[in-house]
Amino acid sequence: MELETTLRGHTVQNAVREVGINPNHWYPVSWAEDLKPGAVIPVKVWQQPIAVYRDVSGHLYAMEDACPHKGVEMHKGQVKGDRLTCPYHGWEFDPTGNCAHIPYFPEGQKLPCAQAKVYPVKERYGIIWVFPGDAALARERSLPEVPEYDDPNYFMIPIPGHFKAHFSICNENTMDVFHGYLHENLQGWFNPELLKLKESDDSIQAEYRVYYKGWITKVLGLSTDGGVTTRQVSIHYQYPHYHSSMEGVSSLYLMRLPVGPQETRSFSMLFLRLPFPQWLVNPIRKPLMPLIRERFFMPFLMQDVEMMESEQVNYNRNSKRRYVEINPAIIALQRVIYRQYTQFLQQSSPQSRLETYQAKNGNGSSLSAETEQGSVPTGISVDSSRV
Numbered sequence: 001m002e003l004e005t006t007l008r009g010h011t012v013q014n015a016v017r018e019v020g021i022n023p024n025h026w027y028p029v030s031w032a033e034d035l036k037p038g039a040v041i042p043v044k045v046w047q048q049p050i051a052v053y054r055d056v057s058g059h060l061y062a063m064e065d066a067c068p069h070k071g072v073e074m075h076k077g078q079v080k081g082d083r084l085t086c087p088y089h090g091w092e093f094d095p096t097g098n099c100a101h102i103p104y105f106p107e108g109q110k111l112p113c114a115q116a117k118v119y120p121v122k123e124r125y126g127i128i129w130v131f132p133g134d135a136a137l138a139r140e141r142s143l144p145e146v147p148e149y150d151d152p153n154y155f156m157i158p159i160p161g162h163f164k165a166h167f168s169i170c171n172e173n174t175m176d177v178f179h180g181y182l183h184e185n186l187q188g189w190f191n192p193e194l195l196k197l198k199e200s201d202d203s204i205q206a207e208y209r210v211y212y213k214g215w216i217t218k219v220l221g222l223s224t225d226g227g228v229t230t231r232q233v234s235i236h237y238q239y240p241h242y243h244s245s246m247e248g249v250s251s252l253y254l255m256r257l258p259v260g261p262q263e264t265r266s267f268s269m270l271f272l273r274l275p276f277p278q279w280l281v282n283p284i285r286k287p288l289m290p291l292i293r294e295r296f297f298m299p300f301l302m303q304d305v306e307m308m309e310s311e312q313v314n315y316n317r318n319s320k321r322r323y324v325e326i327n328p329a330i331i332a333l334q335r336v337i338y339r340q341y342t343q344f345l346q347q348s349s350p351q352s353r354l355e356t357y358q359a360k361n362g363n364g365s366s367l368s369a370e371t372e373q374g375s376v377p378t379g380i381s382v383d384s385s386r387v
Ligand code: FES
Pocket: 067, 068, 069, 070, 071, 072, 086, 087, 088, 089, 090, 091
């Protein structure tokens, strides 16, 4: 659905800051190179602790990070073949999560039924992905398409991000091209305009026009003399991840991991079409990657991090306070995030709703699924009158 691009005042309620995730999507949990064969690491998707391990032949497995015997964290254990062994009593769990061996159990006797939850897991784009929701849906949900990943004309820079803020705050920052003001001292873009805006059930597509000048235009190959130049920026939010691109220059994928209500991580890939030939770039590819990341990208990101975390600080002080937004792309984005969560709650079983509640709060033991459903805010109320 095409939306109006006019900037005007909306009073936004903060329901979007309270929502959980729709777990029926693939979420990135680690850079693939950080998990060596035979090793196990702890990760968290919306407060669900998961132990991800790799056997010596490179296969990946993901299991809940709690031993079915007494609850010890499984990531403290060891990988034995394709099994994960708990460090406490040595119980071994196979890739289906079944207890397959207890070192002190009488031979010939049937093992107790002790089952750990397992998760679909895969590796793509140098990232490990986990599907925390209904495993039966994992096959039909695809990973984001990243055609630049295998295109030798692009130079890829992986960028990690870690924010002490709710994922809605982080996602709004990416959609919000009007904050070029913040990056003024870094020669960020200026005079942004929202040209087009589309919303679907699970996505937002926004087209902006921005202007650049100064040294950054030379670095990016936008101009030779540093004069004013204009470019179109496309931002595509496909719940729960992002792709933004600047025509003919760069492409940025932000794969989001909501860790908890006030913690989000990002596994981002920046692709640059450098204004140099491949043969010149290839030998210096390795040292160039951190150089571009640290010198050009991180200063921008650090400014953003400060703003996002500052928003969260004041939200924590007063969650009832009303805020004013004038960018319709942000309002549309909030609708998508809110809708994905409520649709998940409506479509899922009481058990998974309860699990989501527990995941969200870290402690849902005394609450029923019905309580959770009842606690969901009734909607993002948008007062579209001018303010
Ligand atoms: S707690 Fe894991 S084997 Fe006992």
